[in-house]
Amino acid sequence: MVATKKSLKRFRWRGLMNAGEVPCVLCQRESSGEPATLEIAASLARQCRSGDCILLNGDLGAGKTAFARGFIQALNPENVEITSPTFTLVQTYPARSGDMIWHFDLYRLKNAQELVEIGLDEALQSGITLMEWPQLASEYVPAQSLVVTIIAGENPQHRQLSFSGLPSVWKDRLSKL
Numbered sequence: 219m220v221a222t223k224k225s226l227k228r229f230r231w232r233g234l235m236n237a238g239e240v241p242c243v244l245c246q247r248e249s250s251g252e253p254a255t256l257e258i259a260a261s262l263a264r265q266c267r268s269g270d271c272i273l274l275n276g277d278l279g280a281g282k283t284a285f286a287r288g289f290i291q292a293l294n295p296e297n298v299e300i301t302s303p304t305f306t307l308v309q310t311y312p313a314r315s316g317d318m319i320w321h322f323d324l325y326r327l328k329n330a331q332e333l334v335e336i337g338l339d340e341a342l343q344s345g346i347t348l349m350e351w352p353q354l355a356s357e358y359v360p361a362q363s364l365v366v367t368i369i370a371g372e373n374p375q376h377r378q379l380s381f382s383g384l385p386s387v388w389k390d391r392l393s394k395l
């Protein structure tokens with residue numbers, strides 16, 4: 219795909235939608251270990267559909283890829299090899315519903331134009347998007363995104379997960395987690 223300034227500008231517009239509503243923390247969960255994180259992610263996945271964008275925040279090793287693995291496998295157990303797309307920046311997986319899941323890891327993103335080349339626009343329009351290191355694309359992600367923040371806890375296995383987004387989009391769905 220040819221990257222153009224026009225297509226980047228179009229991303230920016232999407233970020234301005236729903237400007238009247240303010241995102242807030244809607245739900246918090248404790249995870250006692252990786253299996254618990256996988257289960258929380260799976261339960262979120264069952265509430266998601268095409269057009270949803272999940273932003274995964276957290277330090278190196280927080281558990282963003284683990285969360286993505288639980289999410290992707292819940293939507294299709296045949297997706298068994300799920301690793302971070304460290305160098306390709308994106309990997310796609312089929313969901314059983316027919317939706318496509320796009321897993322981005324932007325840690326090595328060089329510039330915003332690369333977002334067009336790796337298919338972010340297509341992902342946001344027609345797929346389910348999971349994104350690690352979303353702060354590198356903050357101007358280009360939808361205002362309707364769900365932000366999942368994973369923070370280390372008291373012991374090496376413990377994590378705190380917080381979920382924030384626009385209440386009109388996420389509140390009901392998160393109540394089912």
Ligand SMILES: Nc1ncnc2c1ncn2[C@@H]1O[C@H](COP(=O)(O)OP(=O)(O)OP(=O)(O)O)[C@@H](O)[C@H]1O
Pocket residue numbers: 249250251252253254255276277278279280281282283284285302350374375376377
């Ligand atoms: N409660 C937990 N939830 C998730 N992962 C956990 C938990 N406890 C321990 N871990 C371990 O923490 C590590 C998380 O690695 P992971 O690759 O998912 O992190 P990441 O946030 O994607 O890192 P990076 O920023 O490098 O992409 C794994 O080794 C996992 O087994």
Ligand SMILES: [Mg+2]
Pocket residue numbers: 282283284302323350
């Ligand atoms: Mg990762």
